[in-house]
Amino acid sequence: MxxxxxxxxxxxxxxxxxxxxxxxxxxxxxxxxxxxxxxxxxxxxxxxxxxxxxxxxxxxxxxxxxxxxxxxxxxxxxxxxxxxxxxxxxxxxxxxxxxxxxxxxxxxxxxxxxxxxxxxxxxxxxxxxxxxxxxxxxxxxxxxxxxxxxxxxxxxxxxxxxxxxxxxxxxxxxxxxxxxxxxxxxxxxxxxxxxxxxxxxxxxxxxxxxxxxxxxxxxxxxxxxxxxxxxxxxxxxxxxxxxxxxxxxxxxxxxxxxxxxxxxxxxxxxxxxxxxxxxxxxxxxVLVRRAHDREADYYVERLSTLRDPELITEGELEALRSGAKRAAARRFAGERAGRAGRRAVRRLQGAHARVAVELSQAGAPNYDDVREQRKVLRELGHPEAIAGPRSWRHTASTIVTTVVAIAVLWVALSALGGA
Amino acid sequence: MARITRRERMSLLGAVGVVATLAGLAFGLPAIDRALPDTRPVSADEPYLIGAGVTVVPPVGATLDVTVTRPGGSAGTVLFRLGSVQYQIAVRPFDGDLRAAGERLRQRITATSGYQVTGPQLGITTAGGLAGLQGGYTAPGRSGRYVVFVADRDSVEVTISGADLDLARTLPQIEASTRTLQTDGRDR
Structure with missing residues (x-):
């Protein structure tokens, strides 16, 4: 990188x-x-x-x-x-x-x-x-x-x-x-x-x-x-x-x-x-994936220099690398700690992103948001914002969404005279 | 007085380049377009394919306006010019009957500010037996006629407009042309 x-x-x-x-x-x-x-x-x-x-x-x-x-x-x-x-x-x-x-x-x-x-x-x-x-x-x-x-x-x-x-x-x-x-x-x-x-x-x-x-x-x-x-x-x-x-x-x-x-x-x-x-x-x-991965690698590398699990853990660094993993971490928090957990993980990820940018600018990062969200997650019994195992509910939801999207597309095409 | 930095100068030069390119697109291309003639001669001896299998024999002395004319497989438009008079025929898919097609064309005419239809619609038949409706309209500084046909799930809309004197002079040739409208009889 x-x-x-x-x-x-x-x-x-x-x-x-x-x-x-x-x-x-x-x-x-x-x-x-x-x-x-x-x-x-x-x-x-x-x-x-x-x-x-x-x-x-x-x-x-x-x-x-x-x-x-x-x-x-x-x-x-x-x-x-x-x-x-x-x-x-x-x-x-x-x-x-x-x-x-x-x-x-x-x-x-x-x-x-x-x-x-x-x-x-x-x-x-x-x-x-x-x-x-x-x-x-x-x-x-x-x-x-x-x-x-x-x-x-x-x-x-x-x-x-x-x-x-x-x-x-x-x-x-x-x-x-x-x-x-x-x-x-x-x-x-x-x-x-x-x-x-x-x-x-x-x-x-x-x-x-x-x-x-x-x-x-x-x-x-x-x-x-x-x-x-x-x-x-x-x-x-x-x-x-x-x-x-x-x-x-x-x-x-x-x-x-x-x-x-x-x-x-x-x-x-x-x-x-x-x-x-x-x-x-x-x-x-393909281009977006490649460009996103390059950028994510760069910022995750900056965050990995912190070496402080209170601020960010290895699992959280891994979750920050892709949109899918970030979403999986929010879902996992939602399953374990409800809506508040999901919200806290979203805020923690945002705080991590801000710290990463501040580190890249060689400034003095402000860790207050990270510490605050970590505290909230601890209180909720879900201290780490990591992606959990793929759940059957998520798989089912993906399948249903795909089927609904195809059905909407089909109806739209038929309504426009395709059928 | 603050001095302009090299970076600011480059940024400004770049912005001038952006403006020049936009001006080239917005004004340059239309200027080149205007410099070339819109019309070209068209033969009044053979049918002209408008689109969707509909043909018409152009009026004698007409020219073809290539900026509006767009023939196609399922729809098409042609614009002939006789001096200041415009003779346009548009073919497009249509599911309704002749009365609905007439109403649609009248609505479209009157949707333009200052345009009004005049008098009732009358029947018309082409040489090939295609039945249609015709009427008249007025617009600021010009008068117009419209004719509409429905065939093979297509509507054929004819609009003729021009200054009163020119219109009166060319209308016989245009009406003769309109009567040559024909379809190939295929449902698309």
């Missing part, structure tokens, strides 16, 4: 600190311009279809919550400042979208003019949207680096910021598409087209959409910024490769390939979704 893989961040990135960076004001101006453009668009939509617009904002706003929590949880050990996460999300939702609307239209027109309307109909969306949108989203991660470079201190940070930019873009685009579907339906201010769009773009294609592509691009920018132990050409090559992977995934998703392949029906539609969506999803999962 080389320290080059993780570069400790200075403490926080408060707005007052950001305001001292000249680039921040350029980014703020771009956000303001994007907000004005999108407000004009939202005003037009809400003026014509107020009910549908409100329904779309509520539904897709709610959809953003689990995505946000999952993305933020990726970087459990060294959480990104909320200001920067909001900035990344806003870039995706305001700047990237407002630039992409005219640029994608123009590029698709150029495909039709330089090629033919047939080419534009078949491949216009597949070529124009990824080229414009991935570029605009990549600039969002670059903007984060420009205003708070020290906060992008691991590849995982790049993944988190890229995913947040993608999430902002995805949510705003989905809202625009949903109200567009209402206009196309020509039935007035109805919410059925909004629900259909929610099922299609939220459930069926939400998992492998802009959040995923943004995460890929962010991994590349993270590598470019952090791995200063590698040659510049190597880092630039890796960033370009990540951009190309995101672009190619987006092209594949938008392409007419397999459109007529496996025929009609729910199974066929599910097959197409999986064939087009799984490759980038698998790639991002």
């Amino acid at each position: 080389t320290p080059a893989a993780v570069r400790p961040a200075p403490d926080g990135a408060r707005l007052s600190a950001l305001a001292r960076v000249p680039a921040f004001w350029v980014v703020a101006a771009l956000l303001l311009a994007g907000a004005v453009r999108m407000a004009q668009l939202a005003g037009r939509l809400a003026g014509t279809y107020p009910l549908a617009t409100a329904a779309a904002v509520v539904l897709f706003g709610l959809l953003a919550v689990p995505f946000w929590l999952v993305v933020a949880e990726l970087d459990f050990l060294e959480r990104e400042p909320i200001e920067l996460l909001v900035l990344a999300f806003a870039w995706g939702g305001l700047v990237a979208t407002s630039v992409s609307i005219p640029a994608s239209t123009a590029l698709e027109d150029l495909v039709a003019k330089l090629g033919s309307p047939h080419l534009a109909a078949d491949w216009g969306a597949a070529l124009a949207a990824p080229s414009v949108e991935e570029t605009a989203k990549t600039l969002g991660v670059v903007a984060i680096v420009l205003v708070a470079r020290a906060q992008v201190n691991s590849v995982l940070d790049g993944v988190v910021y890229g995913a947040m930019v993608g999430l902002g873009f995805q949510i705003v685009e989905d809202i625009v598409f949903a109200v567009g579907a209402v206009a196309l339906a020509g039935q007035g201010d109805q919410i059925q087209p909004v629900i259909a769009t929610f099922l299609l773009r939220g459930f069926l294609s939400g998992v492998w959409s802009h959040t995923l592509f943004g995460a890929l691009v962010g991994a590349g920018i993270g590598y470019l910024v952090v791995r200063r132990d590698r040659r510049p050409a190597h880092r630039l090559g890796a960033a370009l490769l990540a951009f190309l992977a995101a672009w190619a995934s987006h092209v594949l998703w938008n392409s007419p390939l397999l459109g007529d392949g496996p025929g009609n029906g729910t199974l066929a539609l599910l097959g197409v979704l999986l064939l087009k969506g799984l490759p980038p999803l698998a790639l991002v999962l």
Whole structure:
């Protein structure tokens, strides 16, 4: 484990600190311009279809919550400042979208003019949207680096910021598409087209959409910024490769390939979704796993220097290495000491993460939170926050959740005419 | 006066680069697009495939607007231009009957601010026997006609709009074109 893989961040990135960076004001101006453009668009939509617009904002706003929590949880050990996460999300939702609307239209027109309307109909969306949108989203991660470079201190940070930019873009685009579907339906201010769009773009294609592509691009920018132990050409090559992977995934998703392949029906539609969506999803999962493990190794190494079981035990160090093990430790505490135990373990893990970051910054860590949670756990009769053996209840819960997810997917596909 | 550090200068330069790239996307690409013509000639001698197996013979003297025209297997749109007059045909999957298709098109027209439908809907039949409904609408500075057909679980929506004088001059060619609308009779 080389320290080059993780570069400790200075403490926080408060707005007052950001305001001292000249680039921040350029980014703020771009956000303001994007907000004005999108407000004009939202005003037009809400003026014509107020009910549908409100329904779309509520539904897709709610959809953003689990995505946000999952993305933020990726970087459990060294959480990104909320200001920067909001900035990344806003870039995706305001700047990237407002630039992409005219640029994608123009590029698709150029495909039709330089090629033919047939080419534009078949491949216009597949070529124009990824080229414009991935570029605009990549600039969002670059903007984060420009205003708070020290906060992008691991590849995982790049993944988190890229995913947040993608999430902002995805949510705003989905809202625009949903109200567009209402206009196309020509039935007035109805919410059925909004629900259909929610099922299609939220459930069926939400998992492998802009959040995923943004995460890929962010991994590349993270590598470019952090791995200063590698040659510049190597880092630039890796960033370009990540951009190309995101672009190619987006092209594949938008392409007419397999459109007529496996025929009609729910199974066929599910097959197409999986064939087009799984490759980038698998790639991002591998990247995230690798980046997370590198970061976890780094911070666990810092914590292991404490050598004080009152602060952290060997079992707790092991549990901190992965999200699954952290969750298993919370579950185990829940089984042995109830809700209070689960809560205390969650707080202890958070305190350990803060101490790890403070140790990496070569500062004087504050152990008060760790000692306090240790005391609570002792009183509850569960002194150590370790992962327990896999219980049958957890296995059953995983199986039931998977079955329910497949059933929801099946119903959504059938409702959209797949069956 | 505080001096700007090298890091701040690089950050600012980077931000300028970001702004330049965004400007290239938001303004550069549309400028290149505008520099190239939107339309190209189209033959009035042979049927043009709109999409979903629906064809139409274009009006004499019309040009094809390639920025709007998007043929496809299950849906499609074509826009012909005759001077200032726009003649657009859209084919898309539709489960309802002709009356519902007419109502949907009227709602979509009136959803645009300033657009109003005028008068009742009248029946129309193409040369191939396809029955439809037609009506008129007005918009600021222009008038319009619409025609709608339903065939093979698809709706075929025709909208024609332009300045009054131009519309009156070109309407006979456009009506003749609309009567050539045909489907391949296959359910998609």
